[in-house]
Amino acid sequence: MTKVTIFQDLKIKSEYEITSNTTTIGRHDNNDICIDNLSISGRHAQILKAGDDYFIEDLNSSNGTYVNGNLIKKYLLSNGNEIRIGKYELKFQTDSAAAKPVREENEFEKTMIIRPDSIGLPESAGDSKIDKQMNAIAAKLATEQQQHKAPPKNASLQLLSGANAGKTLPLTKALTTLGKPGVQVAAITRRPTGYYILHVEGGANNGHPTINGDIVGSKASPLNNNDIIEVAGIKMEFNVS
Amino acid sequence: MTDKNIIYIEGMTDTGLIRAHNEDSIGNDLSISLAVLADGMGGHKGGEVASALAVNTVLNDLPGELERCKRLEIDENVSGYSYQSIAIKNVIEKANSVIFQAASKQIQYEGMGTTIVVTMFYGNRMSVAHVGDSRMYRLREHEMEQITSDHSLLQELIDRGFYTPEEAKKSLNKNLVTRALGIEESVKIDITEEIVLPEDSYLLCSDGLSDMVDDRRITMILEENKAHIDVACSELIQQAIDNGGHDNISVIVIQPNKQGSGLNKIVSKFKDIFS
Numbered sequence: 001m002t003k004v005t006i007f008q009d010l011k012i013k014s015e016y017e018i019t020s021n022t023t024t025i026g027r028h029d030n031n032d033i034c035i036d037n038l039s040i041s042g043r044h045a046q047i048l049k050a051g052d053d054y055f056i057e058d059l060n061s062s063n064g065t066y067v068n069g070n071l072i073k074k075y076l077l078s079n080g081n082e083i084r085i086g087k088y089e090l091k092f093q094t095d096s097a098a099a100k101p102v103r104e105e106n107e108f109e110k111t112m113i114i115r116p117d118s119i120g121l122p123e124s125a126g127d128s129k130i131d132k133q134m135n136a137i138a139a140k141l142a143t144e145q146q147q148h149k150a151p152p153k154n155a156s157l158q159l160l161s162g163a164n165a166g167k168t169l170p171l172t173k174a175l176t177t178l179g180k181p182g183v184q185v186a187a188i189t190r191r192p193t194g195y196y197i198l199h200v201e202g203g204a205n206n207g208h209p210t211i212n213g214d215i216v217g218s219k220a221s222p223l224n225n226n227d228i229i230e231v232a233g234i235k236m237e238f239n240v241s
Numbered sequence: 242m243t244d245k246n247i248i249y250i251e252g253m254t255d256t257g258l259i260r261a262h263n264e265d266s267i268g269n270d271l272s273i274s275l276a277v278l279a280d281g282m283g284g285h286k287g288g289e290v291a292s293a294l295a296v297n298t299v300l301n302d303l304p305g306e307l308e309r310c311k312r313l314e315i316d317e318n319v320s321g322y323s324y325q326s327i328a329i330k331n332v333i334e335k336a337n338s339v340i341f342q343a344a345s346k347q348i349q350y351e352g353m354g355t356t357i358v359v360t361m362f363y364g365n366r367m368s369v370a371h372v373g374d375s376r377m378y379r380l381r382e383h384e385m386e387q388i389t390s391d392h393s394l395l396q397e398l399i400d401r402g403f404y405t406p407e408e409a410k411k412s413l414n415k416n417l418v419t420r421a422l423g424i425e426e427s428v429k430i431d432i433t434e435e436i437v438l439p440e441d442s443y444l445l446c447s448d449g450l451s452d453m454v455d456d457r458r459i460t461m462i463l464e465e466n467k468a469h470i471d472v473a474c475s476e477l478i479q480q481a482i483d484n485g486g487h488d489n490i491s492v493i494v495i496q497p498n499k500q501g502s503g504l505n506k507i508v509s510k511f512k513d514i515f516s
Binding site (some may be wrong): 096192 | 282322323366368381382398400417432433436
């Protein structure tokens with residue numbers, strides 16, 4: 001069971017069991033948890049349930065939402081967290097984590113597949129803990145994945161300086177290397193999540209490539225449309241559509 | 242293949258402390274600088290069967306498929322990928338249908354599936370293809386970077402800003418994958434190509450490692466054992482077990498051989514606009 005206990009001046013005022021995916025907290029009486037006090041905004045905060053995880057999110061309240069003394073916008077709650085809104089303390093308690101280890105040995109943290117079509121989970125994942133909402137999120141994501149997540153393919157570099165300024169270099173391959181061997185070499189790699197640039201070769205004397213003036217290291221840095229990169233002294237603009 | 246032993250590969254897999262079976266499978270083929278790791282799931286023995294089918298299909302079919310794709314002389318500027326990447330993609334698709342068909346024919350294998358991560362090194366390059374939440378990391382200049390992006394509900398939610406990466410580490414929703422082999426008739430495979438540098442180390446692992454051991458500790462173990470990657474493998478597994486060993490644990494560590502032929506000349510071809 002997952003619940004919040006509401007305290008006022010260290011005394012228990014009320015208790016509320018969290019069952020739905022969204023639980024709103026505020027002064028107005030159309031909230032799931034209504035606290036009629038002027039220190040609380042009309043719609044102050046909400047608790048979101050995602051599978052076994054619970055979040056608290058501040059809904060741009062006037063006086064803010066605090067967890068264990070820190071002002072938060074959104075926070076992943078764990079058992080025993082103390083939430084403060086206005087003059088009230090809310091204690092969050094859940095056994096959703098504690099309940100896990102008691103499950104059968106082969107059920108423990110078992111990896112399960114959410115089918116892309118999401119017409120229910122496959123037989124092997126007949127776990128009642130995965131609620132319908134999770135399936136709905138997965139279905140939405142699966143659709144989005146098919147529609148939008150294809151990596152962008154129309155990317156190019158427009159040279160802004162050097163002898164070939166004005167020329168466009170299309171980035172058609174999964175991997176493109178740029179630069180002058182022995183001076184400075186960078187690689188642009190196309191990953192499913194987008195295009196990235198990383199430094200490959202070239203000592204400290206020659207410096208590293210840059211994106212909008214920031215140094216590119218040996219870890220991949222993401223490239224965004226209209227970023228200005230400089231490799232081996234040549235400036236170019238990255239374009240992606 | 243002329244690039245003989247351009248890399249070293251060591252792998253290890255362990256059941257862990259909680260599970261009754263090891264549903265992970267690993268394999269490699271040094272003659273083509275290939276490594277494969279799969280994390281099976283579902284059914285009674287289905288997970289073991291699915292991951293073994295995936296690894297075996299890749300090991301058996303890739304050499305022939307590489308030859309076939311090479312002969313096709315695919316223009317990389319048109320396809321966007323090296324012929325090696327295309328061959329890898331083709332054999333993973335084959336593995337998908339092999340598992341899908343086995344699952345639909347035999348009732349005891351119904352619903353089985355597996356993740357897969359396949360990597361191959363050639364010249365100064367490598368390709369990595371994956372489906373699911375098995376990962377590839379690269380250690381370069383003392384920094385570790387995750388090259389693959391999980392096909393998991395959690396990663397999707399991170400990408401959409403619902404979880405911060407810090408929150409995700411505490412999340413209880415770790416174990417839901419959104420893509421796997423053997424579940425559908427077709428499967429979407431992510432492929433990335435990267436430049437390889439002589440001092441790099443690469444790690445393939447199942448979530449039994451990445452869920453149990455944090456990145457800093459993994460980095461430390463890889464760095465401390467650069468000269469002995471077999472020791473690195475057993476240390477990584479031991480660390481996952483010491484931390485609870487909740488799942489099967491598989492690791493493959495790959496290191497370019499500095500004496501290898503392709504890697505000394507770091508980048509051979511350049512766009513002429515720079516010269």
